[in-house]
Amino acid sequence: MPQFGGFMNDPTAQMGLQMGQSAMKVGQEYVEQNFNRYINVSTLKHYFNVSNRYVLSKTVLVLFPWRHRPWSRSQTNTASPSHNGSTTTQFLPPREDVNSPDMYIPLMAFITYVLLTTLIAGLNGKFEPQLLGMTFSNASVVIILELLVLWLGRYFLNISSESQIYDLVAYSGYKFVGVIVTIAVAAIVNRGKGTGGWVGWTVFAYTFMANAFFLLRSLKYVLLPPDNSPSNPSMQTIARGQRSRRTQFLFVYSYVVQFAFMWWLTALNFTSGVPVVAGGKGIKGRWGR
Structure with missing residues (x-):
């Protein structure tokens, strides 16, 4: 051989x-x-450039945004790729600026949400094989609908900057942090019987308001960037009518849209082991609210 x-x-x-x-x-x-x-992979890498310190600080900021100052993102000047001596202004990566949006926390929060809901059902002896897939599908539908809202907003608000689009996608995922806190606290107090009751509603109200306030402050610099901001590379001044529409979209998105989606994600009846539409029947029960 x-x-x-x-x-x-x-x-x-x-x-x-x-x-x-x-x-x-x-x-x-x-x-x-x-x-x-x-998908621009090189641009996407920027949103995963995080550190342990950033993840902890950003999570605290999402849950307790009330006294945070300032909200503007830090910038740096880098040499132009053309090597003609000019410089370009860029935002610092998340690991160097807590105000910078990232996609690591939203992604991990999404996965945690799916695992947490199935874990609670399992601890109550209500785990069913299809629960994991149904919970994942339920959360995915929320993401798809929200991306549709953002796509429509991009079209009507004339948002063409690639960085602005990625920023909006990143900010849309921070709601899962508040959703996880609501489900976890309600599960402990209600012994896994859903997020209903005054405790569930109180925690939900707080996390919703915190998330809405966080988005309202953060997205201001995405939808209404200063003239010298990297989010406004064309250096064009936003017209008054366009600014008014963006302000209205910012308010509706931060409060109305987020309330609907966060309520959808938290209104689960863990005694049934199956997430269903509010008011609808599951395999063994109804919603906890």
């Missing part, structure tokens, strides 16, 4: 190995080109 080293030195084997490597390289380039057509 030929030795492994001899096999690798065989011209036919080497040719096959080279062809395989070439095919993998071509496939990787094809995937990257088509993926970058829809």
Whole structure:
């Protein structure tokens, strides 16, 4: 039997190995080109550039935003890629600025929400195999609907900056932090029997108001950026009518839209083990509210 080293030195084997490597390289380039057509990976990396300190500070900020100052994002000047001596203004990454939006916390909060709801159902002996998928689908529907709202807002508000769009997507996920707190506290007080009762409503009211206030302050610099902000690369002054529409959208999105989606996510009846639409029947029960 030929030795492994001899096999690798065989011209036919080497040719096959080279062809395989070439095919993998071509496939990787094809995937990257088509993926970058829809999502700018280099820009997306900015939103995952976080640290443990940032995650802790940002979570506290989302839950207790009342006395935070200032809300404006920090900027830095970097050399232009064209090497012509000019500089460009960019926002600092999340790990260096607590006011910078990220996608790490929203993603982890989304996963935690799915696991927490199924865990509570399991602790109450109501876990069913389809619960994990149904909870994931329930949260995904909320995200899709909210992205649709943001897409419509982008169209009607004439938001063309790529960074502004990613910022809106990032901010849309912070609601899961308040949702997790509401579900966890209500589960402890109500012994896993849903988020109803005065405790559940009180915690929900607080987390909703905190999230709305946080978004109202933070999104002001996304939808109404200063003339010299990286969110306004064209340096165009926003017209009065456009500014008024963006202000109205900011209020409706921060309060009305967030209330609807947070209520949807927290109004679960864990005694049934199945998330259902408010007022509708599940497999074994109804909503806790």
